[in-house]
Amino acid sequence: MSNSLAEGFGGSVPPSPWIAAGDGDLQLLQSSIQQMGLSPNAADSNGFTFLHAASGYCRINVMRWLLGLNNDLCTIIDVNARDGDGDTPLHHCDDIVAAKILIDEGGADWQIINNEGKTALNVKGGELREGDEEDDSDDEDRAKLKELITYLLALSREERSTKKPKYT
Secondary structure (H helix, E strand, O other), X not given: OOOOHHXXXXXXXXXXXXXXXXXXXXXXXXXXXXXXXXOOOOEOOOOOEHHHHHHHOOOHHHHHHHHHOOOOOOOOOOOOOOOXXXXXXXXXXXXXXXXXXXXXXXXXXXXXXXXXXXXXXXXXXXXXXXXXXXXXXXXXXXXXXXXXXXHHHHHHHHHHHHOOOOOO
């Protein structure tokens, strides 16, 4: 996996607020939003928000700034925003740190199902299985993915253990 959203496009894409968010360039993101007159919750033509971009690359500073825009009076950032595939920022996470920020600090719903009928846990499990089939998978990325899956599994188990039976 590349370390930068721009690198994913071969570095040939001009800077945009989405690339700034994915690269963790908070100053460029803030100035781009202001200059372009965009909402901090703006989405591109695929429904991809700045939070999706920052979450996918574990850009903690950008994630916290975006989530910090929410307060008791209003919610500006939709932590459960869905892109064109129905994926939330959590579906794009590859790191437990980003996932915990979305869930614990942002209140993300880890049970949301995308257009393929998959939760973030299902998506990450599929990515791990795909990595098992590839020889070139990065050990560090796989370790992070396993840690994220363990965290999401624990949430799932916790949810099941706290549900009360329908009939008693």
